[in-house]
Amino acid sequence: MLTFTLRRLLFAIPTLLLISLLIFLLVDLAPGSPLSQIPLTVPPDVRMKIMEAMGANEPVFVRYFLWLKQFFVVEPLVLWDHWWGTAYSADMQRIVSWQSRSPVMDTVVQRLPQTMTVIGTSYILGVMIALPIGIYSAYRQYSWFDQIGTFIAMIGFSVPTFFTGLVLILVFAVNLHWFPSIYDTSLRVTDWASFTQQVKQMAMPVMVLALYNAAQISRYMRSSMLENLGQDYVRTARAKGLTERIVVMKHVVRNSMIPVVTVIALGIPSIFGGAIITEQVFRVNGLGALLIGAIQGSDLPTVQTLTFIFAVLIVLFNLIADILYGLLDPRIRYD
């Protein structure tokens, strides 16, 4: 297991390097890059100065390696300094946004809590809804509960999140006035009143994402349960005279959870992608909104860094899913 983990970790490094190169080249070599959008009325020497100030006059590979150094050496050092009060990164150049002229990572750290509260709550809620539904619809396959569950799950991943979001706004914000339609990120939870306000404004984005996640996970849970319910060990357990409750909850659910846990781990990075849209619908000032803002403002360093952070998340959770699978299922030996 340890050798497998180490091998996978080593393999993740070239993958990440390739992805970073791909993202960097795509963003940098594209014909629509903002460097070509400096007005022609700007005299050539001023244009050169602008490009120099942006660091854009160097050859592409110099800039790529500079960016790599900034991402993998400078930014972790800054974090280290921040935690331990040292000063290793004192006069190093950080990745600076073209829009705000401040380090990209500072903005990311500011935006992260908003995204995490909304996404984290919705994912946990989605899993908590999905598991019982999946278990029960598999146990009573083709019952009316199963039929309705299948239909709702189909709707859950067919209806795009931006439409469910707008419908919820229409029903709960415009008509019923229960929840605010715009997320207030400056709200600080200090007492009961502000806590209820926070719950109210989180209700709709969390509902949208939870429905979407629950739809997918409940399907996986159901099919995994169905596969296990037909196995011989279930018949053995029943023949031994175990109660139905213990057969299902102890034997079948435990075994069915193995693939579902990895699916849950694999789904985490993709919900960050889905959150881009949900954040736009509910005006949550999180990472997705930061990315959209950077794209609209042609802020290349921010776009590159954020996209790469998403890629790191995907690679990381793929790794976690693989390791979890090996740990949970004793039949699987990677070595």
Next chain:
Amino acid sequence: MTDAAPQAVKLAKPRSQWADVWVQFKSHKGALVGLFVFLSLALFVSVGPLVWTKDPTFINPDAVTMIKTRNKPPSWEFPLGTDQLGRDMLARMMKGGQTSIAVGLTAMVISITLGTFIGVMAGYFKRLDNVLMRLTDLFLALPLLPLLLVMAMLFRAPLSKAFGPEGGTFLLIVVAIGLTSWMQAARVVRGEVLALKEREFVLAARSIGTPSRRMILRHVLPNVMSPIMVAATLGIANAIITESALSFLGLGFPPDFPTWGRLLFDGAEYIQQYPERVIWPGVAISLTVLSVNYIGDGLRDALDPRIRGR
């Protein structure tokens, strides 16, 4: 003896494989309803504009009339009302559906062709397998939505210049979606091809000296058609959702060329006063995707010989 009791023994009519598939498909209620809904939507957007000949981009040049016909509720003249510039919503829904469904179909063709090609190559030629599968893993690790947004931002202006605003955006979105969604198909096809290579008929074909090219076209491809078709239907749904997500984020088609996603994006600003402008395109997208997903579900059952005929 020649014409003695010609109809004495009546054999059951030989059925082709596709007739069997159809029989199984028919028994899946959801898939049948899905097929009906999808065909009606396709008819609505393709034949509809021939019947309802209003121009979806017509803005009355006379400012007074334009202002008077703005934001109309549904009436006989405008069955779905008009938008904030007095354009007919029904005509816009038809035009938007045309673009959305066209994007879905074209992107699906690109991604399936690419996925099948890479899958067959990886499965058939051992030398290419490792390289191509690492490439697939690499693509699977890419953050797709952010990359699509970046591609839309960077390539929209130059492509619009080269192919006109509508053609350029169409090309960009279709290619971008196709390039970022072939991985699942490639993986499935590779697995099937690997299993097929071990079968006797492939060995027989190889033993009479069939060259690789004919082997793939004659023996391998027809046998991997079923997973490809299932992947294709799901690909349409995925492409339609992605296109409307891009349009919804304001990075898809320009406002003069409506798509369902774009109409939703435009309608979202007026959601308080005119909620129906969000409901119509949203319902259209959801119905299309839902019906396509159900068709895919039915096809998967119908094309699986283990389930068929049970």
